[in-house]
Amino acid sequence: MSSMEELLAGWNEKFRPHADGAQLPPHHPHCLACGPDNPHGHHLTVHRRGEEVHATHVFDERHVGAPGIAHGGAVATVFDDLFGFLLYLTGGPAVTRKLEVLYDSPVILGTTYDLAARVTRTEGRKLFMEADMKQLGGSRVASASALFLSVDVTHFNQGMPR
Numbered sequence: 001m002s003s004m005e006e007l008l009a010g011w012n013e014k015f016r017p018h019a020d021g022a023q024l025p026p027h028h029p030h031c032l033a034c035g036p037d038n039p040h041g042h043h044l045t046v047h048r049r050g051e052e053v054h055a056t057h058v059f060d061e062r063h064v065g066a067p068g069i070a071h072g073g074a075v076a077t078v079f080d081d082l083f084g085f086l087l088y089l090t091g092g093p094a095v096t097r098k099l100e101v102l103y104d105s106p107v108i109l110g111t112t113y114d115l116a117a118r119v120t121r122t123e124g125r126k127l128f129m130e131a132d133m134k135q136l137g138g139s140r141v142a143s144a145s146a147l148f149l150s151v152d153v154t155h156f157n158q159g160m161p162r
């Protein structure tokens with residue numbers, strides 16, 4: 001099988017309906033945010049909760065910006081990927097066209113944060129999404145909004161080795 005065929009086979013399996021409360025599959029094993037086999041990754045674990053997706057996350061030294069504080073790009077990575085899990089609920093591939101992050105307070109390394117994301121509106125190929133990150137049982141430290149655009153699977157051919 002070609003790598004594209006392998007990806008497609010796995011992708012179809014990932015898009016089967018997922019029950020409320022279920023753990024959702026990583027996008028692929030080496031995905032920067034959720035891939036279990038990426039040594040530099042966040043190893044994000046995400047669950048469906050109703051029409052939302054949820055995760056808890058602890059940033060570590062690999063994600064440092066200022067000493068002791070998570071890099072803003074690492075925070076954006078986690079938001080972007082969490083939005084990518086909503087595609088298992090909407091039912092098809094889409095990619096980020098726009099991502100906006102509001103940083104309310106420093107995200108501290110070694111601290112557990114709660115994340116939740118949801119689709120707020122769809123319009124043709126456009127999926128509008130929002131997410132937030134909070135201290136456990138506490139206040140919001142960051143929020144994000146995104147526009148994803150649905151794409152045909154051939155979009156991913158662009159990344160295949162030639």
Ligand SMILES: CCCCCCCCCCCCCCCC(=O)SCCNC(=O)CCNC(=O)[C@H](O)C(C)(C)COP(=O)(O)OP(=O)(O)OC[C@H]1O[C@@H](n2cnc3c(N)ncnc32)[C@H](O)[C@@H]1OP(=O)(O)O
Nearest residue numbers: 007008011027080081084095096097098147149151153156
């Ligand atoms: C099968 C194999 C599977 C392989 C399995 C691989 C794993 C899969 C992993 C997924 C994992 C997810 C992880 C996280 C998500 C990423 O990280 S995705 C990666 C980052 N994103 C990208 O690389 C995308 C790069 N950009 C592109 O390829 C192209 O720009 C896009 C997004 C396909 C869009 O191109 P396009 O189709 O030409 O769309 P475009 O004409 O620009 O806009 C379409 C519509 O949106 C509107 N629009 C565009 N921008 C805006 C805006 N800022 N505001 C409002 N409206 C806008 C346009 O006005 C237009 O509206 P209409 O005229 O249709 O009403």
